[in-house]
Amino acid sequence: GAVVSQHPSWVICKSGTSVKIECRSLDFQATTMFWYRQFPKQSLMLMATSNEGSKATYEQGVEKDKFLINHASLTLSTLTVTSAHPEDSSFYICSNEGRSGRGSTDTQYFGPGTRLTVL
Amino acid sequence: SQKIEQNSEALNIQEGKTATLTCNYTNYSPAYLQWYRQDPGRGPVFLLLIRENEKEKRKERLKVTFDTTLKQSLFHITASQPADSATYLCALNAKGNKLVFGAGTILRVKS
Numbered sequence: 123g124a125v126v127s128q129h130p131s132w133v134i135c136k137s138g139t140s141v142k143i144e145c146r147s148l149d150f151q152a153t154t155m156f157w158y159r160q161f162p163k164q165s166l167m168l169m170a171t172s173n174e175g176s177k178a179t180y181e182q183g184v185e186k187d188k189f190l191i192n193h194a195s196l197t198l199s200t201l202t203v204t205s206a207h208p209e210d211s212s213f214y215i216c217s218n219e220g221r222s223g224r225g226s227t228d229t230q231y232f233g234p235g236t237r238l239t240v241l
Numbered sequence: 242s243q244k245i246e247q248n249s250e251a252l253n254i255q256e257g258k259t260a261t262l263t264c265n266y267t268n269y270s271p272a273y274l275q276w277y278r279q280d281p282g283r284g285p286v287f288l289l290l291i292r293e294n295e296k297e298k299r300k301e302r303l304k305v306t307f308d309t310t311l312k313q314s315l316f317h318i319t320a321s322q323p324a325d326s327a328t329y330l331c332a333l334n335a336k337g338n339k340l341v342f343g344a345g346t347i348l349r350v351k352s
Contacts, residue, residue: 126284156340165245165330165344166285215284229275230340232284 125149126218128233135206136241142202143236145216151196152218156230157189160213172199172216206240213237243268243341247331251347254321262316262346264331269341271333274307274314279328279345288329289316321350 125148135141145155153174158166170191171179178191190202203210217230244267254260264274273292277285291298291307291314298305304317318325328345335341 128284163344165342168339168341171339213282217284229287229290231287232277235282235284237282 124152124218124231126216126231126233128216128236130236131234132237132239134239134241137207138205140202140204141206141238142200143214143216143238145199145201145233147197147218152199153196154219155193155199156217156219157191157199157201158215158217160215160235166215169201203238206238208240211238211240243335245269245331245333245341245343247329247343248346249344251349253349253351256322256350256352258321260318260321260325260348260350262329262331262348264314264316264343266312266333269312269333269335271335274305274331274333275340276303276305276314276316277330277332277342279330281328285330318348321348323350323352326350 127146127148129144133141155172157169159169160166168181169184172191172193174193174196180186188204193199213235215232215235217232219230246265248263273290275290276288278288279285289298289300289303289305291305293309302319306315314331326349328347330342330345332340332342
């Protein structure tokens, strides 16, 4: 399957600061990437769909001005949590669609996740 | 309302036995359903995909069934091993081809 990396793997920040999370598609070009958030013992919740060269599509209830997504190249999407607050503490995971030709195009390949803790 | 339900209680089984996990959904008409494995502090890893016109799919020790009448998928791990211990998530495609996930079931295989 496709290889997706995320950086950093964990981050601790003070309330009010901004944090940038990078998601890289390492072995193929991804025109579409997805950002999820997962709270403890809960399911992954889709936050937004990141489209290369255009604006991201946000899910209902997700503030686009708070969670800034940039997909400037076919291998990199970034999520910036602006003015982070303790309630933003969560596990953030990105994924891309499996369009490598090696498997189903309906499959998503996930990054290892980023644990954000806001103090 | 739309729901995806997986057993919230952990499933504890003995090594060598078959583990069976359940995924039920309501008010979805998915073209396919997927199963993922997630280890603590890690992203999900794709395991199997089954389409609406398929009844069963197998991959090594894994087997998935999909009953669109019952709106249910069963995920089986035969000859389970302690290394199979993880959280297993089911996911289905919703409107706009987005993936919607269940909360997952924790599997613990004891030696």
